[in-house]
Every structure is written in C-alpha cells, then in structure tokens.
Amino acid sequence: MSKLMTIHLKVWRQASATAEGRFADYTVPNVNPHMSFLEMLDVLNENLTLSGEDPVEFDHDCREGICGSCGIMINGQAHGPNARTATCQLHMRDYSDGDTIVIEPWRAKAFPVIRDLVVDRAPFDRIMSAGGYVSVNSGAAPDANAIPVPKNSVDEAFDYAACIGCGACVAACPNSSASLFTGAKVSHLALLPQGSPERKERVTAMVTQMAEEGFGDCSNHAECEAVCPKGISITAIALMRREYVKAAFGRQ
Amino acid sequence: MADKRVDLKSFSGSQVGKKILTGITGLGLTLFVLMHMVGNLSFFSPDEQAYNAYAHKLMSLGPLLWAVEIGLLAFVLVHIVLGVRIYLGKRAARPVDYQTYRTVGGASKQSVASRTMIWTGVILGVFLVFHILSFKYGPGVDDGYVTTLNGEEVRDLRRLMVEKFQEPLYAFGYPIVMLLLGFHLRHGIWSALQSLGAVKPAWSPVIYSVAAVIGALIAIGFLVLPLWIFFGGGA
Numbered sequence: 001m002s003k004l005m006t007i008h009l010k011v012w013r014q015a016s017a018t019a020e021g022r023f024a025d026y027t028v029p030n031v032n033p034h035m036s037f038l039e040m041l042d043v044l045n046e047n048l049t050l051s052g053e054d055p056v057e058f059d060h061d062c063r064e065g066i067c068g069s070c071g072i073m074i075n076g077q078a079h080g081p082n083a084r085t086a087t088c089q090l091h092m093r094d095y096s097d098g099d100t101i102v103i104e105p106w107r108a109k110a111f112p113v114i115r116d117l118v119v120d121r122a123p124f125d126r127i128m129s130a131g132g133y134v135s136v137n138s139g140a141a142p143d144a145n146a147i148p149v150p151k152n153s154v155d156e157a158f159d160y161a162a163c164i165g166c167g168a169c170v171a172a173c174p175n176s177s178a179s180l181f182t183g184a185k186v187s188h189l190a191l192l193p194q195g196s197p198e199r200k201e202r203v204t205a206m207v208t209q210m211a212e213e214g215f216g217d218c219s220n221h222a223e224c225e226a227v228c229p230k231g232i233s234i235t236a237i238a239l240m241r242r243e244y245v246k247a248a249f250g251r252q
Numbered sequence: 253m254a255d256k257r258v259d260l261k262s263f264s265g266s267q268v269g270k271k272i273l274t275g276i277t278g279l280g281l282t283l284f285v286l287m288h289m290v291g292n293l294s295f296f297s298p299d300e301q302a303y304n305a306y307a308h309k310l311m312s313l314g315p316l317l318w319a320v321e322i323g324l325l326a327f328v329l330v331h332i333v334l335g336v337r338i339y340l341g342k343r344a345a346r347p348v349d350y351q352t353y354r355t356v357g358g359a360s361k362q363s364v365a366s367r368t369m370i371w372t373g374v375i376l377g378v379f380l381v382f383h384i385l386s387f388k389y390g391p392g393v394d395d396g397y398v399t400t401l402n403g404e405e406v407r408d409l410r411r412l413m414v415e416k417f418q419e420p421l422y423a424f425g426y427p428i429v430m431l432l433l434g435f436h437l438r439h440g441i442w443s444a445l446q447s448l449g450a451v452k453p454a455w456s457p458v459i460y461s462v463a464a465v466i467g468a469l470i471a472i473g474f475l476v477l478p479l480w481i482f483f484g485g486g487a
Contacts, residue, residue: 010351023351076352083358102352109345172356174367175338176345179267204258207268216345217267217338219366220443222456226360233359234446235453242449244268248258 005031005097007040011056012104014113017120021113023102033093037080038063038070040092057116063088065229068164071171072117073104078168078227086166086229106171110178110214123213124165124181130209131202132185134194153191160188162230169224169232175216180224182210183236190243200247207244270334275444277331282441282466284324285433289473295410296480304399307409332377339370361460365439372436379429386416414481423482427475434471438464 007028014021028044035043038060045055061069070087074080080090095101103117111119161184169180186203189195195202218237225234263269291310294302310317355362365372391397392407399408416422441463450456 073350073352076350076354077356081356083356104350104352107346107348107350109347174362175342177267207266211267214345216342217270218447219338219342219369220271220361220439220446221366222359222361223355226356226358231359233453234456235451238446238449238451241268241272241447242451244258244266245272248263248269 002033002093003097004029005033005092005095005099007031007092007095008098008100009044010100010102011044011116012113013056013116014105015115017112017114031092033091033095035092036063036088037074037090037092038088057114057118059118060088065089066164068166071106071166071168073102073106073171075102076104078106078172079166079229083226084229084231086164086168089229106167108170108176108215110176111167111170119167121165121167123215124167124178126213127178127182127206127209128185131198131205132189134189135198136194147193149193157188157191160184160191160232160236163188163228163232164230166229168227168229170215172223172227173216173218174221174223175219177218177224178210178213178215179218179237179240180228180232180234182206183234183238183240184232186243187236187239190239199243200250203240203243204247207240270338271447273330274334274338275447277327277334278440278444279448280327281324281331282437282444282470285437285470285474286466289470292477293473295413295477300410301399301401303410303413304401304406304408308401308406311407328377328380332373335370335373361439361442363439365435366443369436369439372432375429375432376436386422387412390416413477417478417481420482423478426478430471430475433474434467437467437470441466 009026009028010023011026012021013024026044026048028040028047031040031043038058041056041058048055058072059069061067063070065086065088068086071079072087074087074090079085079087081094082090105111105113105117106119108119110123111121114120163181163184165181167181170176170178173180186206189202190199220234220237222234225232258266264273291306292303294306297303299305313320387409390412393405397408397412398405399411400406417426442460445459445463446456450459
C-alpha cells in the first residue's frame with residue numbers, strides 16, 4: 001500500500017457563464033498515488049457533496065485518453081506536465097504529499113466558461129461543419145482496397161486524424177490560436193484521395209471559420225505540439241498554410 | 253461546401269496570409285540587416301578608407317538606392333502593421349488570462365524571444381527612426397565631415413561614427429538594441445521559415461537551430477563595432 005497524500009487545490013469556481021469567477025482553496029486528504037487526477041477530483045466532489053457544497057464541474061467521459069472530453073489547465077500546463085497524455089491519464093503519483101495544485105479552465109474568448117472547469121468547445125464543431133468532412137453518396141461501403149493510397153500518405157493522414165478535439169492546443173497557445181486543430185483536420189483530409197476533390201473549398205472555409213470564432217493568430221510558439229495528447233506535429237499547420245496558398249493562388 | 257474564392261484582400265487579412273506576409277517581409281528585412289552588418293564590418297579593413305568607400309558607393313547608386321529604400325520602407329510598414337494586428341488579436345483572443353501559466357517544454361519553441369516579439373519589435377522600430385536621423389540624416393559634407401577618396405570629396409561617415417560611438421549613450425545603447433535584434437531574429441527567422449512551409453517534421457528542428465545561429469551572428473556582427481570604437485579602436 002502506497003503512502004496516502006494530502007493535496008491542496010486552488011480551483012476556479014464559476015457558477016455560470018455570466019457569473020463572476022474566483023479561486024477556491026480545498027484540501028483533499030488521503031489521496032492514493034495510484035488515483036488518476038480525475039479520480040482525485042471525484043474524491044474532492046464527494047467530500048464537497050457531503051459537506052453540502054456544490055461539486056466542482058468538469059468534463060470527462062472515456063477516461064482513457066481517446067474521447068477528448070477532459071481537459072483542464074493544471075499548474076499552468078494543459079493536461080498537466082506529462083507529454084502525450086490527456087488529463088485523465090495523469091496520475092497522482094506525479095505529485096508529492098503537501099503539494100498545492102492550481103486548476104483552471106481553458107482560457108480563450110472562443111471557449112467561454114460554462115461552469116467551473118467546463119468550457120464551450122462548440123467553435124471546434126463549427127470549424128468542422130465549415131469543411132471538415134468529405135461529401136459522399138451514402139450507399140454501400142466500397143471495398144477498402146478500391147482506392148489505392150500510398151503507405152506514407154496513410155501514415156501521415158492517420159497521425160493528423162488522431163486529433164481528439166480536446167482544445168489543449170488553444171488553451172496552451174499564448175495567442176489562443178486554433179491552428180493546430182484546424183491544421184490537423186485540413187491535413188488529414190488533404191493527404192487522402194477521398195479528400196482531394198474538395199480540398200480548396202475546405203481549407204478556405206475552415207481557415208475563415210477559425211478566425212470568425214475569435215481564435216488568435218499562430219505565432220509558431222509550437223506550445224500546441226508540446227501539449228497535444230496525441231503529439232500532433234506543427235507540420236499540420238505548415239500543410240494547412242500550403243493548402244490555403246494553393247487554394248488562393250493555384251490554378252482554379 | 254460553399255465555394256469561397258480567396259482574393260488578395262481576403263488573403264492578406266486571413267490568419268494564413270498574415271503569417272506568410274509577416275514571414276516574407278521579415279526575411280526580406282533580415283537579408284537587409286545581414287548586408288548592413290557585412291558592410292559595417294568593412295570598418296575593420298586595414299584600408300582606412302574602406303568604410304567611406306563602401307558608404308559612398310551605396311550613395312552613388314541613385315535611383316536604384318531609392319527603389320531599395322522605398323521597398324524597405326514598405327516592408328517595414330507591412331511588417332509593423334501585421335505584427336501589431338497579430339498582437340491585438342492575441343490580446344482579444346484571451347480576455348481572462350491564466351493565473352498560472354508555464355510551458356511544458358519538449359517540442360515547444362516558446363521562449364523569452366518568442367513571447368517578446370511585439371516589444372523587441374517596438375523598440376527596434378523606435379531605434380530605426382533614431383538611427384536613421386543620427387547617421388543617414390546626420391552631419392555630412394556641408395558640416396565639415398569631408399574626406400578625400402580617389403581625389404573626390406566625399407562624406408566622412410567614418411569620422412561621424414567614431415565620434416558618435418565615443419558617447420556612452422551610443423556606445424552602450426546600440427549594443428543593447430542589437431542584442432534585442434538578436435532575440436527578435438532568433439524567433440523571427442524560425443517563425444518565418446516555418447510559416448513559409450516547413451512541411452516535413454524533420455525540417456523544424458533544423459530551421460530552429462539555423463535561426464539561432466543567424467540571429468546570434470547578426471547581433472554580434474553589429475555590436476562589436478560600437479564597443480570597439482568606444483574602447484579605443486579606430487581612433
């Protein structure tokens with residue numbers, strides 16, 4: 001049995017989108033180092049409920065790093081200090097007895113706080129609706145080998161398709177830019193033959209939507225790549241720029 | 253999908269266009285400061301008149317010089333306007349800031365240089381005006397700064413420089429600004445090349461290192477001269 005820890009938290013509490021927010025101090029005793037970070041918050045919430053306080057609201061679903069629901073700023077780092085992990089994959093063994101941890105929601109004008117640590121990520125959905133799809137006739141699925149695709153294109157497209165839309169890239173970006181998210185979606189489809197027919201309209205519409213949602217400009221800090229739970233490379237952003245320039249100046 | 257064609261106006265206002273134009277103008281200005289630095293180093297030539305000869309040669313280019321100057325001015329203005337717009341956009345994109353924020357390191361290229369681009373840029377812009385007034389529009393032939401070059405009377409820019417850099421404000425102010433230029437270029441060259449299409453993941457670390465080397469070389473190439481003169485060289 002590992003030694004139990006006492007963890008101090010400074011958590012952002014905000015009752016609603018329009019309410020004034022503030023930091024609240026909590027202490028969670030008896031934290032097992034094998035707990036995930038979210039399980040530690042579950043324990044906090046049980047304690048809060050028992051004492052009659054509202055539990056801290058946070059997004060979560062699969063708790064195995066593939067759904068993209070969870071995501072909080074932990075001591076100023078999106079998804080915490082470890083590389084290629086979502087918040088649900090962070091464990092309390094990364095902390096020591098008596099540590100104080102600051103927990104904040106993603107901060108961006110485009111991601112307004114709904115309550116406590118929950119933000120509205122609908123702008124990502126609208127960027128997707130603008131062009132992050134392939135228009136096909138929905139009939140019987142074609143044979144998987146009917147369209148040959150080079151292996152390296154498949155691999156690269158798959159790397160970009162790994163984006164789970166968690167929003168850490170925006171949260172960690174000093175400019176609150178959504179370029180890595182949009183770049184990953186654009187690049188994923190641009191690398192595949194299925195995505196090619198609509199590539200120009202797609203990149204133009206998605207880049208336009210990204211700006212309209214109020215995300216900032218990219219300044220190539222590359223912080224997004226470092227915090228991305230899927231390790232998506234900023235090469236996605238370079239590919240998006242190339243797609244955009246081709247759409248603007250290439251042969252129509 | 254809606255068929256939205258991109259014209260030049262919407263391109264330059266788009267997030268992609270702003271980055272590409274900032275990159276192109278930035279690289280153009282980098283090329284200029286690199287040439288300016290190499291020109292300055294002619295001061296160290298054993299030929300005492302090498303620097304004045306270089307300056308005179310530039311001034312006698314006539315219309316070609318004006319064309320380059322107008323081009324440089326346009327690049328500077330576009331670069332400033334876009335830089336300020338990107339900065340204001342960034343401020344607007346995060347109205348409530350984090351109480352605690354830190355980089356996670358790893359693949360991140362975030363640094364003091366990358367986070368201070370707007371401020372190093374503003375200082376360089378102010379410096380540029382001051383610098384042009386001090387030297388380009390500083391005392392010339394009519395004020396007695398004359399030397400003879402191949403039998404021709406030309407401006408003695410070398411003397412002006414030696415005099416200016418004997419004043420502590422110039423001798424130490426210039427190197428400080430040149431260090432800031434080095435920081436600006438450290439992130440700027442990397443960012444420009446990344447914006448202009450590092451479409452293979454393996455290229456990014458190479459570009460990042462090259463940017464650091466060029467930034468450092470340009471800063472050092474500029475700042476040795478004022479210090480050299482202040483501490484007695486070239487007198």
